[in-house]
Structures are given as C-alpha cells and as structure tokens.
Amino acid sequence: MRSGFFVRKIKLIQRLICMNKIVEKYKLSENVCKFIVEAPMIAKSRKPGNFVILRVGDKGERIPLTIVDSDIEKGTITLIVQNVGASSRKLCQLGAGEFITDMVGPLGKATHIYKAGTILALGGGVGVAPLFPIVKAFKEAGNRVITILAARNKDLVILENEMRQWSDEVIVMTDDGSSGRKGLVTEGAEEVIKREKVDECVAIGPAIMMKFCALLTKKYDVPTQVSLNTIMVDGTGMCGACRVTVNGETKFTCIDGPEFNAHQIDFDELLQRMRAYKNEEDQARNKK
Amino acid sequence: MTEYTEMLNRERNAEWRVALRNSVPNKERIAIERVKMTEVEPHERIKSQTCEVNRGLKAEQAQREASRCMDCVTPTCVEGCPVSINIPKFVKQIEAGKFLDAAVTLKEFSALPAVCGRVCPQEKQCELKCFYQQKMQKEPVAIGYLERFAADYERLSGKIQIPKVEARNGIKVAAIGSGPSSLSFAGDMIKFGYEVTVFEALHEIGGVLKYGIPEFRLPNSVVDVELENLKEMGVTFEKNFVVGRTASFDDLKELGYKAFFVGSGAGLPNFMNIPGENLNGVMSSNEYLTRVNLMYANQSDSDTPVMLGKRVAVIGGGNTAMDAVRTSKRLGAERSIIIYRRSLEEMPARLEEIKHAQEEGIEFMNLANPVEYLADAGGRVAKVRLQRMKLGEPDASGRRRPVAIEGDIVEIEVDLVIVAIGVSPNPLIPASLAGLKMSRYGTIEVNEETMQSSIPEIFAGGDIVRGGATVILAMGDGRRAAASMHRYLQEKYKKPTGK
Ligand SMILES: Cc1cc2nc3c(=O)[nH]c(=O)nc-3n(C[C@H](O)[C@H](O)[C@H](O)COP(=O)(O)OP(=O)(O)OC[C@H]3O[C@@H](n4cnc5c(N)ncnc54)[C@H](O)[C@@H]3O)c2cc1C
Ligand SMILES: Cc1cc2nc3c(=O)[nH]c(=O)nc-3n(C[C@H](O)[C@H](O)[C@H](O)COP(=O)(O)OP(=O)(O)OC[C@H]3O[C@@H](n4cnc5c(N)ncnc54)[C@H](O)[C@@H]3O)c2cc1C
Ligand code: SF4
Ligand code: SF4
Ligand code: FES
Numbered sequence: 071m072r073s074g075f076f077v078r079k080i081k082l083i084q085r086l087i088c089m090n091k092i093v094e095k096y097k098l099s100e101n102v103c104k105f106i107v108e109a110p111m112i113a114k115s116r117k118p119g120n121f122v123i124l125r126v127g128d129k130g131e132r133i134p135l136t137i138v139d140s141d142i143e144k145g146t147i148t149l150i151v152q153n154v155g156a157s158s159r160k161l162c163q164l165g166a167g168e169f170i171t172d173m174v175g176p177l178g179k180a181t182h183i184y185k186a187g188t189i190l191a192l193g194g195g196v197g198v199a200p201l202f203p204i205v206k207a208f209k210e211a212g213n214r215v216i217t218i219l220a221a222r223n224k225d226l227v228i229l230e231n232e233m234r235q236w237s238d239e240v241i242v243m244t245d246d247g248s249s250g251r252k253g254l255v256t257e258g259a260e261e262v263i264k265r266e267k268v269d270e271c272v273a274i275g276p277a278i279m280m281k282f283c284a285l286l287t288k289k290y291d292v293p294t295q296v297s298l299n300t301i302m303v304d305g306t307g308m309c310g311a312c313r314v315t316v317n318g319e320t321k322f323t324c325i326d327g328p329e330f331n332a333h334q335i336d337f338d339e340l341l342q343r344m345r346a347y348k349n350e351e352d353q354a355r356n357k358k
Numbered sequence: 359m360t361e362y363t364e365m366l367n368r369e370r371n372a373e374w375r376v377a378l379r380n381s382v383p384n385k386e387r388i389a390i391e392r393v394k395m396t397e398v399e400p401h402e403r404i405k406s407q408t409c410e411v412n413r414g415l416k417a418e419q420a421q422r423e424a425s426r427c428m429d430c431v432t433p434t435c436v437e438g439c440p441v442s443i444n445i446p447k448f449v450k451q452i453e454a455g456k457f458l459d460a461a462v463t464l465k466e467f468s469a470l471p472a473v474c475g476r477v478c479p480q481e482k483q484c485e486l487k488c489f490y491q492q493k494m495q496k497e498p499v500a501i502g503y504l505e506r507f508a509a510d511y512e513r514l515s516g517k518i519q520i521p522k523v524e525a526r527n528g529i530k531v532a533a534i535g536s537g538p539s540s541l542s543f544a545g546d547m548i549k550f551g552y553e554v555t556v557f558e559a560l561h562e563i564g565g566v567l568k569y570g571i572p573e574f575r576l577p578n579s580v581v582d583v584e585l586e587n588l589k590e591m592g593v594t595f596e597k598n599f600v601v602g603r604t605a606s607f608d609d610l611k612e613l614g615y616k617a618f619f620v621g622s623g624a625g626l627p628n629f630m631n632i633p634g635e636n637l638n639g640v641m642s643s644n645e646y647l648t649r650v651n652l653m654y655a656n657q658s659d660s661d662t663p664v665m666l667g668k669r670v671a672v673i674g675g676g677n678t679a680m681d682a683v684r685t686s687k688r689l690g691a692e693r694s695i696i697i698y699r700r701s702l703e704e705m706p707a708r709l710e711e712i713k714h715a716q717e718e719g720i721e722f723m724n725l726a727n728p729v730e731y732l733a734d735a736g737g738r739v740a741k742v743r744l745q746r747m748k749l750g751e752p753d754a755s756g757r758r759r760p761v762a763i764e765g766d767i768v769e770i771e772v773d774l775v776i777v778a779i780g781v782s783p784n785p786l787i788p789a790s791l792a793g794l795k796m797s798r799y800g801t802i803e804v805n806e807e808t809m810q811s812s813i814p815e816i817f818a819g820g821d822i823v824r825g826g827a828t829v830i831l832a833m834g835d836g837r838r839a840a841a842s843m844h845r846y847l848q849e850k851y852k853k854p855t856g857k
Contacts, residue, residue: 132653174600303648304648306559309627309644311645325786345737346665
C-alpha cells in the first residue's frame with residue numbers, strides 16, 4: 071500500500087530536481103550577470119565553496135560556476151557569471167522564465183569554515199562571486215573579516231553592498247582609481263597584513279592574481295586558501311582535465327578542491343593549463 | 359548434473375532441435391567456413407566518427423553461420439559466457455529462421471544483447487570455449503556476430519517485446535550510475551514489481567556505453583532503444599544527479615528508497631606520474647573520449663573544444679587505448695601511434711579492435727614505455743621519451759613482465775598524448791557513505807554471490823566492485839544483485855503486494 075501524500079511528495083521532488091528555471095536575473099556590470107535559479111535539491115545540500123556545472127543548449131559546453139548563495143525555503147541558488155567567452159555568453163543571454171538545459175551539483179569540497187580570528191578575503195574581478203559565500207560563512211562563524219575587492223575599473227566592482235553586510239571592513243581597489251583606491255589587490259593586502267595580525271587569507275580571482283597573493287602571504291607567513299578555476303569537463307573526477315600540481319602531487323580540482331593551500335600550488339603550470347584551449351575558444355567566440 | 363545443465367539438455371532434446379540437428383550431417387557443418395563480417399572499407403570509415411565499422415550479417419549469412427554449430431551434447435561455449443547464455447538454443451533458433459525467438463532467448467539471460475554482441479571479448483569468452491576452437495583447431499562459431507544479428511533483427515523489425523512486469527509493489531529502490539550494471543539491475547527490478555529510479559551524474563544515460571565507447575563501435579541508437587524499453591517498462595531516470603552530493607543516501611531513504619544498487623563505475627583515470635604529464639596536449643582517454651562522444655567536440659556546432667593532433671600517441675593497450683587512437687585517426691591525425699609496454703600478443707584489447715586499428719593505419723610501438731614528456735616553446739607537448747622494453751619472466755597474471763633495456767631510450771615527436779593506462783574506482787560514493795567496507799584498491803567489497811555490501815540495504819556491482827571489467831560482467835552483476843535484493847526486500851517487507 072502506498073500513501074497518496076508520499077507519492078505526491080516524491081512527484082514534487084522529482085519534478086523539482088530537473089527544473090533549473092531562472093526566476094530572476096540582474097545585470098551587475100557590463101559583463102556580469104546574476105541569476106537566481108530554481109534548484110531545491112542543490113539549494114538544500116550546498117555548502118560554501120561548492121559549485122555547479124551547467125550546460126546551455128543541446129550542444130552546450132559544461133561550465134563550472136560557484137554557488138554564490140542559496141535560499142532553502144524558496145529552493146533557489148544564486149549564480150554570478152562573467153561573460154568571457156562563448157558559453158558564458160550563452161548563459162548571459164538567458165532571461166527570467168527561461169531554463170538552463172542541465173545543471174548538476176553541488177560539486178567540490180566545501181570550504182573549511184572555523185573560528186580563526188581575523189580573515190583577510192581578497193577578491194579579484196568575478197572571483198568576488200565565489201568569495202562571497204566564504205566571507206559570509208567566516209563572518210557567521212564569528213571571525214573578524216576584512217575584504218578587499220579589486221577590479222579594473224568602477225563598473226566592474228560587484229557585490230560591494232553584499233560584502234559590506236558580511237565584512238567588518240571593505241576596501242575597494244581599482245586599477246585606474248575610478249572607485250575606492252588606485253592600485254592592485256596585493257598592495258592593499260600588504261597594508262592590512264602589516265597593520266594587524268591576519269590569521270588566514272582567502273584569495274579568489276584570476277590565476278595570475280592568486281599567484282601574486284600567494285607570494286605575498288608566503289612572505290608574511292599567513293596561511294592562504296585559493297579557489298582554482300581550472301578547465302573542467304565532468305566535475306566528478308572522471309576526466310582529469312582539472313589537474314593541478316599541489317605540493318608536488320597531481321590533484322583533481324573538482325574532487326580534491328577547488329580550494330587548496332595557496333603556498334603549495336604550481337601556479338606557472340596552472341596558468342599554462344588554463345590557456346590550453348585558447349585558440350579553440352577564440353574561434354568559438356568569433357564564430358557567433 | 360546441475361539444474362542448469364539439465365535444463366540445457368531438456369531443451370536440446372526438444373523435437374525441433376533434434377530434427378534440425380539431424381537434418382544436416384556434422385561433416386557438412388564442419389566444412390562450412392566461418393562467416394566474414396561485412397565491414398566498411400578502412401579509407402571510408404576513418405572519415406567519420408559515427409560510421410559503424412561492422413555492418414552486421416544478412417539473414418542468409420546468419421543462418422549459414424548458425425548451421426556450423428553442432429548443437430553439442432556438452433556445449434562448452436556456455437561455460438565461456440559470464441552470464442551463461444543458452445548459446446546453442448539461440449543459435450539453432452537462428453538456423454531455423456526463428457529470429458525473434460532467438461532474441462527472446464537472449465533476453466532471458468542478457469539485458470543488452472545488441473551491446474554485448476558488439477563489445478564482448480568473445481575470443482576470450484564464449485568463442486574461446488567453442489568445440490571448433492577447443493577440439494578441432496578451427497575457427498569458432500561466430501557467436502558474437504549471431505547474438506548481434508538476433509538483437510538487431512528484433513530492434514529493426516519494430517516488434518520488440520517489452521517484457522511483462524509484475525504489478526507494482528510500492529517498494530522504491532534506486533540504482534546509482536547508469537552504466538550496464540545499473541541498467542540490467544533496473545530491468546530486472548522493474549519486472550519484479552519495484553519502483554525503480556536510476557540516478558546519473560552526467561547529462562546522458564548509459565555510462566561508458568555513451569561517454570566512452572565510440573559510435574563507430576557501438577552506435578548510440580542501439581543503446582537508446584534499450585533505454586526506451588526500460589522507460590516503457592516504468593524505470594525512472596534522473597540525470598544531473600550525483601548521489602552523495604545532490605542528495606545523500608539518508609536523504610534518499612527519507613524519500614522512501616528502501617535499497618540501493620551502486621553501479622558507479624571506475625571513473626577515475628590513472629596517470630603515470632612522470633615528468634611533463636600535466637603539459638597541455640597530454641590528457642586522459644576519458645577526457646578525450648568524453649569530449650568527443652558525450653560533448654560532440656568534433657562537430658562544428660558544439661561549444662566544447664577538443665585538442666587536435668597531427669602526431670598522436672596513445673599510451674596503453676586496452677579497449678580504451680584502441681578507441682582513443684582510432685578516434686584520433688578519425689579526427690584527422692597524420693600519425694596515430696599506440697605505445698604499449700608489452701608485445702602485441704599481450705594486449706588486453708579485443709582482437710577485432712586491434713585488427714581494425716591495424717587496417718586503419720594505426721602504428722603500433724610495442725615494448726616501449728614513456729618516461730618523460732617534453733614541451734615546445736608554447737608549453738605544449740612536443741616529444742615523448744620512451745624506454746624500450748623486453749619481455750622477462752611471467753608475472754602473477756601469467757603474462758611475461760616487461761623489463762627496461764638499460765640505456766635504450768628513444769624520442770618521438772608528438773603533439774597530442776592520450777593516457778589510457780586504466781582507471782580507478784570513483785571515490786565519490788565511498789566518501790559519502792561512512793561504514794561501507796572498501797578494499798585497499800578502493801573498490802566496494804561485496805558478497806560475491808549476493809552482491810550485498812557491508813551495509814545490508816546497499817548492493818553493488820560492475821566496475822566499482824571489479825575495478826575495471828567488461829560490459830557483460832557488469833551486467834551479470836546487476837542481475838545477480840537484483841535477484842538477491844529482491845529476496846532481501848521480500849524477507850524484510852513481507853506484506854500483501856496489493857494485487
Ligand atoms: C570551480 C570553479 C568555479 C567557478 N566559478 C565561477 C563563477 O562563479 N563565476 C564566473 O563567472 N566564472 C566562474 N568560473 C569560471 C568559469 O567556469 C569560466 O569563466 C567559464 O567556463 C568560461 O567559459 P566560456 O566558454 O564562456 O569562456 P571560454 O571561451 O572558455 O574562455 C574565454 C576567455 O576567458 C578566459 N577565462 C576563462 N575562465 C576565466 C576565468 N575564470 N577568469 C578569467 N578569465 C577566464 C579564458 O582564458 C579565455 O581566454 C569558475 C570556474 C571553476 C573551475
Ligand atoms: C573507452 C572504453 C572502451 C571499453 N570497451 C569495452 C569493450 O569493448 N568491451 C567490454 O566488455 N568492455 C569495455 N569497456 C569496459 C566497460 O565499458 C565497463 O566495464 C562497463 O561499462 C562498467 O559498467 P558499470 O555499470 O560498472 O558502470 P559505467 O559504465 O562505468 O557507468 C557508471 C556511471 O555511473 C555514474 N556515476 C558515478 N558516480 C555517481 C554518483 N555518485 N551518482 C550518480 N551517478 C554516478 C557515472 O557518471 C557513469 O555514467 C570499455 C571501457 C571504456 C572506458
Ligand atoms: S554475452 Fe558475450 S560472452 Fe556471452 S555469449 Fe554473448 S558474446 Fe558471448
Ligand atoms: S561449443 Fe560451439 S559448436 Fe558446440 S554448441 Fe557451442 S557454439 Fe555450437
Ligand atoms: S573536471 Fe573532470 S576530473 Fe575534474
């Protein structure tokens with residue numbers, strides 16, 4: 071015998087898993103969009119640091135995006151995407167009411183959140199998006215959080231208000247000085263480290279930025295986590311496209327990461343590997 | 359005499375079998391030559407990733423080949439088949455022209471005969487044990503071709519018999535992964551009356567059958583028909599769902615699932631850990647084949663890129679290596695080279711794949727093992743350094759162990775390297791299930807007869823248990839797990855089935 075309620079509950083869940091409906095869409099800057107997507111199972115299971123892999127269209131590419139936030143009640147997750155190439159553009163072209171073809175997650179290891187004392191959070195470009203859930207979680211765990219947001223110019227600074235809500239201090243830095251202070255993220259970081267004791271640093275942004283942040287914090291002996299945005303295909307450990315050398319050993323970013331001890335990463339190899347499909351990507355971008 | 363051999367005997371004594379056997383003297387049967395599979399010409403077939411090389415047998419060819427089989431008193435061929443298909447019965451049904459009946463016979467034993475007929479290593483299984491091979495040093499009956507013929511005939515006839523299913527009993531069970539082990543598990547459980555959901559991490563159903571084995575060997579349409587049948591029987595498929603991540607086992611239990619079959623495969627690619635292995639242009643066969651077979655990276659309207667190479671080296675000697683190297687040829691490589699540390703005779707790939715590869719102009723560098731990859735100025739792989747090997751004493755597996763020839767190192771120019779040296783079990787499931795007993799190789803430990811793990815409601819089979827096997831073994835595991843899970847659940851939830 072089966073209860074009607076039970077069956078209804080299952081049907082509901084089953085219907086919901088495969089929804090991926092975009093309920094809201096915002097433009098955060100010229101090239102950055104924010105999406106609120108219906109995905110109740112993922113909303114419920116996800117932890118800070120986790121990501122999803124999604125696909126737009128039948129011949130779409132599988133691309134990884136960090137889960138920036140979630141609302142368990144509403145069954146939604148927040149994604150923030152920068153339009154950098156063919157696949158991110160396809161996603162940015164979708165509007166509220168439309169569906170993401172496939173979306174799977176939450177993937178990757180969750181960030182190790184604990185009461186460390188003072189956290190220095192460094193975000194560069196769209197790396198501010200994956201940084202947000204980590205900042206929020208560290209704050210909620212009772213830490214003092216200092217956040218530095220870096221971007222090329224004023225228009226590219228994202229999530230400033232949200233970050234202020236969850237940080238004790240926010241420093242904005244732009245390459246051209248059009249917002250906040252002029253200079254690189256590493257300059258701001260160095261000042262903070264000199265000014266007060268930092269117990270842990272988290273840096274997320276372009277690989278080159280993370281490389282220089284790692285060099286800096288190594289100099290001052292501040293433990294540092296970075297979240298790597300390697301090339302990925304499946305995100306479940308099946309292909310090895312996301313390999314990275316950590317402490318001399320090959321690791322898979324999707325299942326062993328995406329966060330690693332910044333001081334152990336072979337950044338030069340990482341930078342090289344991220345350019346692997348440069349020609350093909352350029353072609354794809356110019357094709358459409 | 360076991361129950362099974364008794365059954366074989368009883369069926370062998372059926373009137374029509376006796377009559378058929380006596381209709382042609384064995385001497386005449388023996389004189390017939392083994393059928394040759396019609397194949398697309400090598401220069402034609404290497405133009406397309408999706409053109410199936412083997413075209414199948416025509417009805418007359420199949421019947422003639424079937425008439426070679428002597429319907430042995432002791433059909434040793436059956437012993438060679440991991441799921442003990444009643445080979446003489448289905449072969450004789452083909453000889454008698456009862457093609458649809460032959461398909462039904464196959465389906466009693468195998469959930470995916472059209473697949474196994476194409477990808478089983480027959481020369482090491484059923485055909486190895488055929489009387490012709492064993493006692494007469496003659497080419498065995500082409501059991502694989504015939505199996506494929508019967509299954510294809512049924513599919514193309516449009517008269518596929520959807521097996522009868524019992525009335526729903528309201529008990530929910532889940533299969534994790536959608537490879538052959540889970541598919542055969544799901545097929546049996548739905549027949550027994552359970553509510554079956556198959557959860558798959560990727561956006562396509564089929565496991566290795568879809569993302570690994572290329573279409574020139576196993577067309578997707580063949581797999582899709584089987585999937586359609588399962589759907590028609592009532593199996594639910596959930597794609598984009600990683601069990602242990604999207605939902606935990608406890609979440610699923612809360613949703614009412616009473617037992618689980620883990621068929622999550624051995625998805626983690628092995629690397630050799632030699633210098634230069636993380637250079638651009640060096641990748642796993644899983645990455646290469648997934649980009650092409652699952653993401654259609656070779657087609658112009660696909661968003662997923664794949665690296666192309668003019669000189670492609672594939673490391674390894676198994677089916678995966680053959681699939682990768684033949685794929686590279688189809689994607690336009692000028693030189694496609696297999697690099698394998700033992701000799702041609704020791705290669706684990708199916709014989710037919712090696713033959714097809716040779717016909718397609720694949721080069722074989724045997725007794726060589728990479729020790730280092732060297733990059734060009736742009737950071738892409740440009741050369742591989744190879745250690746030459748010779749064969750030494752036999753190892754535990756009985757194969758002669760390759761040993762390095764001191765100082766004999768050669769370099770060859772390459773611009774794409776595909777590493778196909780095997781896979782390890784995917785750690786996602788074990789990592790999410792405290793208390794599940796694992797072997798030191800990372801496989802799930804099960805009772806070999808019941809496929810039950812250390813957690814009573816969890817059963818497992820296929821590559822996650824065997825660490826890398828074959829489609830037919832995975833399928834056999836799924837069926838055995840279904841049978842014992844059925845017993846287990848009937849014990850546990852004895853209640854009226856609502857008839
Ligand atoms: C775990 C993980 C989490 C991620 N989270 C986010 C996220 O929350 N938001 C987001 O926008 N992106 C995120 N990314 C990066 C995102 O997946 C890529 O930007 C996306 O795959 C690009 O696809 P595309 O086809 O649009 O661009 P492509 O055509 O693949 O790339 C276009 C160009 O952009 C460059 N590029 C690619 N990725 C990046 C990058 N991350 N930063 C700077 N330049 C890049 C490439 O080198 C190339 O030149 C994440 C990546 C990983 C691995
Ligand atoms: C390229 C290649 C060629 C081969 N050629 C042959 C051949 O010619 N003949 C032969 O007999 N065998 C061949 N094999 C081997 C054969 O394919 C495998 O032994 C067989 O597919 C194993 O089946 P399986 O059911 O264990 O799972 P798989 O086919 O490995 O499928 C497992 C599935 O589970 C999914 N999964 C994993 N974890 C989770 C999770 N947590 N939640 C949800 N889903 C999950 C995976 O995404 C995958 O789709 C080949 C293998 C490869 C890779
Ligand atoms: S399933 Fe495989 S081993 Fe068994 S009879 Fe068919 S081809 Fe032979
Ligand atoms: S052993 Fe060979 S000849 Fe004998 S029954 Fe089997 S297939 Fe036929
Ligand atoms: S993305 Fe394929 S293994 Fe990590």
